[in-house]
Amino acid sequence: xxxxxxxxxxxxxxxxxxxxxxxxxxxxxxxxxxxxxxxxxxxxxxxxxxxxxxxxxxxxxxxxxx
Numbered sequence: 162x163x164x165x166x167x168x169x170x171x172x173x174x175x176x177x178x179x180x181x182x183x184x185x186x187x188x189x190x191x192x193x194x195x196x197x198x199x200x201x202x203x204x205x206x207x208x209x210x211x212x213x214x215x216x217x218x219x220x221x222x223x224x225x226x227x
Contacts (some may be wrong), residue, residue, distance in 0.1 A: 164211050171210070172197050 162170075175182075178193040185191075186206070191199060200207050 167211060167214060168200060168207065171214070172200070 175193040
């Protein structure tokens, strides 16, 4: 999945979240709407989110079962 497609899928999922959903980024706490706006405006943040998604995906795929 290319970065553009990944970001689009993330935005669609974030739009489904209710107002109580929060994402903590350092000292900032972002709502789903604020996160979408930040992804659109901030390339560094967008890159961080994409790297986080890739890292978590790899962890899930390579996770050893007990």
